[in-house]
Amino acid sequence: DAMVIQNPRYQVTQFGKPVTLSCSQTLNHNVMYWYQQKSSQAPKLLFHYYDKDFNNEADTPDNFQSRRPNTSFCFLDIRSPGLGDAAMYLCATSGHRSSTGGYTFGSGTRLTVV
Amino acid sequence: TQLLEQSPQFLSIQEGENLTVYCNSSSVFSSLQWYRQEPGEGPVLLVTVVTGGEVKKLKRLTFQFGDARKDSSLHITAAQTGDTGLYLCAGGVWDGSEKLVFGKGTKLTVNP
Numbered sequence: 001d002a003m004v005i006q007n008p009r010y011q012v013t014q015f016g017k018p019v020t021l022s023c024s025q026t027l028n029h030n031v032m033y034w035y036q037q038k039s040s041q042a043p044k045l046l047f048h049y050y051d052k053d054f055n056n057e058a059d060t061p062d063n064f065q066s067r068r069p070n071t072s073f074c075f076l077d078i079r080s081p082g083l084g085d086a087a088m089y090l091c092a093t094s095g096h097r098s099s100t101g102g103y104t105f106g107s108g109t110r111l112t113v114v
Numbered sequence: 115t116q117l118l119e120q121s122p123q124f125l126s127i128q129e130g131e132n133l134t135v136y137c138n139s140s141s142v143f144s145s146l147q148w149y150r151q152e153p154g155e156g157p158v159l160l161v162t163v164v165t166g167g168e169v170k171k172l173k174r175l176t177f178q179f180g181d182a183r184k185d186s187s188l189h190i191t192a193a194q195t196g197d198t199g200l201y202l203c204a205g206g207v208w209d210g211s212e213k214l215v216f217g218k219g220t221k222l223t224v225n226p
Contacts, residue, residue, distance in 0.1 A: 004156075009154075031211065033213075035216075040218065041218060042118070042215045042217055042218045042219070043202070044216075045214070045215075048211075048213065055210065055211070063205075090157070091158070102147060102159035102162055103159065103214060104148075105149075105156030105157050105158070106156050107154070107155050108154070108155065108156050110154070
C-alpha cells in the first residue's frame with residue numbers, strides 16, 4: 001500500500017544533541033509537510049516543500065531545519081533540542097498545492113528530550 | 115493568524131448516543147477538513163468540505179460547512195466504541211500554496 005512512513009516511531013535524545021527524524025513516501029506526492037504536535041495542542045506547521053521549493057513558517061525557530069534530497073524522502077533536523085521541543089512530529093504529504101484532496105499523515109515520531 | 119476553536123475539548127458519552135462537535139473561526143477558509151487521530155498515530159482524513167453550506171455524510175457521520183465558510187460541525191449518530199478518538203478540524207489557507215491550520219481537537223470517548 002502507498003503510504004507515508006516515519007522513522008523512528010520513538011526517539012530519545014539528550015538536551016542539545018542534534019537529532020534527525022525521517023519521513024518517506026511511496027505516493028509520489030509533490031508536497032511534504034512537517035508538523036509539531038504537543039500534548040493537548042493543535043498540530044503546528046513548521047515548514048513544507050513543494051517539490052524542492054522550501055517554505056518555512058515565519059515562527060519556526062532556526063533550531064529546526066529540513067532537507068528533501070528527492071521526492072520520496074524528507075528529513076527534520078533539530079540542531080540543539082531543548083526540553084520544550086519534546087513533542088510528536090508528524091510528516092504529511094499532498095499531491096497538489098491545494099489541500100482539498102487531504103493530507104496523508106505518517107504515524108509520527110514521538111521525541112523525548114532528556 | 116487564523117485560529118480554529120473546537121468545542122467541546124472533551125466529550126464522554128455512552129454507546130448509542132448522538133453527539134455534535136463544533137469548529138469555529140473568525141476567518142474564511144478555502145476548505146475545511148476533518149481528521150480522526152488515534153493515540154500514537156497520525157491523523158486520518160475523514161472528509162473535505164469546500165462549498166459554503168455543503169453537507170457530507172459518511173455512514174453515521176454528518177459534516178457541515180457553514181454558509182460563510184468560517185465554521186463547521188461534525189455530527190455522529192448512534193455513537194459506537196470504535197468512534198473513540200481525537201477529532202481534528204483543519205482549515206485551508208492560501209499562501210502561495212494551500213496550507214492546513216488545525217484546531218486543538220475534540221477528544222471523544224464512547225463508553226460501552
